[in-house]
Amino acid sequence: MVLKNKSVLLLCLILALAFGLRVYKSGAYGLYLDEKYTMVISQGVSMEGANQHDVFFTPGKTYFSPQEFWKKKTIDDYIEAIIRCDIGNSPAYYVVLWGWLELFGLSDFSARFPSVLFSTLLVGLVYVFVRRHLRSEPLALLSAFLAAIEPFFIAYSHMARNYSMSFFLTLLATHLFLLILNKEKNRENPTGLLLSYGLTFVLSLLSHYLTITVFLCHGLYFLLYVRKVRLWLLFGLTALVGLGIVSLWFIYGGGVYTFQTLAYQANLYRTVALTNPTNNGFGIILPATPLNVAERSLPLWSDLFIISNGLGHAKFLGYRNLTLAVALGLIAFWLFRRYSGSRNLPRWVLPAFTALLVAGMPFYTVPRLQYIVVALAPTLFYLLVIYIRQSVSRSERPLLVFLLLLATVPTLFLLLMSFRNGHTYGITQRYSGFSFPYTVILVSMILYQVNRLQNGFKWVIALVLCIQAYLVAELLHAIYRDRDPKYTYFAKPRTPNPYYLSARRIQENYAPGDTVLYPSIRMHPRDEVEKTYWPYSIQDAQLTNLYLPKEADYIQRMDTTQTDSIILIKGRSGKKITIFDFQGTTYRY
Known part of the structure; x- marks a missing residue:
């Protein structure tokens, strides 16, 4: 009972921390372009007045008033606004936001608050997910804590956009998916869970069409591990009904223009990539060559994990520097693998391991702390392998494969679409952010294994992780100052709206x-x-x-x-x- 009460207290503190980090400065800075579209859509208004002809475009009428601007909108107005301002995407989010703003009023803080709430709820759901499916209270608390401080989640909780809602819904869908499999395994009736899963499936796709990448992982898991005909029939029926409901939006609603617009954009960005890749008003858009795609995606892979956040930005850190750091790290990893199981280490091992991590500092073009963390990276990810070997039973291995799929497939999907469309514009973190809840869990396993080490390696690794914690804290500070282009899109802080x-x-x-x-x-x-x-x-x-x-x-x-x-x-x-x-x-x- 004491342990249970302690866990509840820790979880409450983690949720309070998560909420505090998300609500802090959530209304401090003006709306960026996509949020402006969010605001007008939520009121049934099309940017540039497509459904406000009588207000702005009536011949001979030169004046307008707020009364005219705010005339009552119809459902058709809202649908047209979603079509014109967000290519028919995210209707579920706009319904939620409209209801919220009706209750609490229209302001930047109010419009962003649903994102704060969904992002905080996500932290609690990470705890529930790990505790239920990985059956480890310490791992669940550690995962929730990492989700609470994850810079990506915090940055996107400050945006009046669908992302936080989509991240929550897709994790909820995965949780329900595993609960259904467990119910069927125990020969229990999963009907209620199937209905919940189907509803979450529909809401997810109607919150952002790229959530389909998460459900693709569900399908891959089915293909790899599920052999029961009854389950195939149940999920097949659920998927068909869900897709049928979603298709109503894409056939008869605003979504009818989604794929049409995506095709137009793909052609536009491909043309820009081939003719004017750097000075085009969209940012840098390059042709989708293997080298360009690899370079653009490297930061996405590194930033998926909080322990390697920032380490894949090769243009900032330099390819030569990164190569040297990785080479030294691989030698350090060999030492760790050779001696990590020994309680009585030879005296030279820890000094040598530590020296290898920092040996490159005199040779890097700029001696940054990130290189020390880069050098440790091979060892850290080897610790995940050790955790799996020691803590995951054979019957639980499919769940680990599932987590790895969920952690990688959304980004792989972006790379595939990049090659298909011929440009690199869509390779951006927010479109693969559905993976973050699962990478948080994988990082928790690594940190849990670090704590298990019985010799001096533990303290050297902990010290390097403190360096990464400092770098993450700097990143959070930059986010709160609106000076982090990676997540807030701005290097120069915005003023209030x-x-x-x-x-x-x-x-x-x-x-x-x-x-x-x-x-x-x-x-x-x-x-x-x-x-x-x-x-x-x-x-x-x-x-x-x-x-x-x-x-x-x-x-x-x-x-x-x-x-x-x-x-x-x-x-x-x-x-x-x-x-x-x-x-x-x-x-x-």
């Missing part, structure tokens, strides 16, 4: 007879797909009106003579008050 600030200033300064002018940037569509209903952008006006009172009758209009400032013109005096100056792209993220 300029549209929210503009709306507040308009309310403070507006009087009847005044007029609000919005800057209107000339747009340059690449083709017919990118054309809108007016050659000038109305985005600044739309995003500001999101935060204005719905019943306000402020007179507002677009000003095509300038592109930077929201201006309030006082009615009687004609005095111009600059509400906000975007300074080109400086404050448009």
Whole structure:
């Protein structure tokens, strides 16, 4: 009972830590581009006004008001917004967000809070998953702790996007999948669990179409290990019904344009990769050669594991430096493998092991601490092999294979699609982030095995892991300062939301007879797909009106003579008050 109470207390502390790390500064910085689309979709609005013709595009009508902007939206409006702003993806997330914002109001903090909650719940679910399926309380607590401090989870909990919800749902689906197999093994009725699994399957695919990579792993596990005809029939029926429900969205709903748009984007990015790979407005997009794909994917593989986070960024660390660190690490690994089982180590072994880890420092072009961790990496991943040998019974080996599939297949899928589409644009961590809950578990096994070591290797490895912990803490600090392009997409911190600030200033300064002018940037569509209903952008006006009172009758209009400032013109005096100056792209993220 004492042990149980202690575990409950530790779990509560871990969940409190997870929530604190996620809610801290979640509303501090302005919305980036994808979040802007999230906000308008949640209100049934299409960016650039495709379903607001009567507000912005009626011939002879030069003014509009918040009342007109906020006119009641139909289900068709919401579907069109999802189609135009998110290629028909993530309807389940937008339903959840719409309900949340109806209850708690529209603000950046409120819009991001569901991501905070799903990410915190994910930490608790990791604990439940490990405790139930790997049957180890210490491993479950350690896994939950690592999930709580994982920088990837924390960064994406700060975004008003579907990712945290999708990560939670896919782990829940895997948990239910294993529970069903266990029920059937014990000859119990799994009907309720099958219904839950089917619902989670549908919600996952409707939260992000790439969650299919997780269910692909479920199918591979079935092919490898399940031989019962009854289970094949049950899951086959569940999958067919689930796909039938999801297909309604992709055939009759907004998803009808998803694959069409993906094909268009694949062709666009392939053309960009071949003609203008570096200076194109999208970032660096390279042709999908084996070398380019390997270079682009290396950071994804390393960042999947918190103990190797940052170690695969070859352009930052340098190929020569990494090669030297790995070579020294392999020699150190040989020493570890040769002597790790010995309690009475020869006196020279630990100094030699330690020296090998740091021996390259005088020879690296820049002596970074990361190289010491790189040198230890072969030993760390060998510890996973030792854990499996010592702690996983033969009957539990399929579960380990399953975890490895879940940890690797989503990224492998991205690489396959990269070769298929001919470009490297889609090789990005958020599209394979469904693997993180499982890599957290694998890292926990490594750390658990480190603690089991009975000789001085334990303390040398622990010291190097403290270096990595320091590097992870630096990464978290950069995330909170909005200075980590890897996860927050920004090297220069964003200011608080300029549209929210503009709306507040308009309310403070507006009087009847005044007029609000919005800057209107000339747009340059690449083709017919990118054309809108007016050659000038109305985005600044739309995003500001999101935060204005719905019943306000402020007179507002677009000003095509300038592109930077929201201006309030006082009615009687004609005095111009600059509400906000975007300074080109400086404050448009």
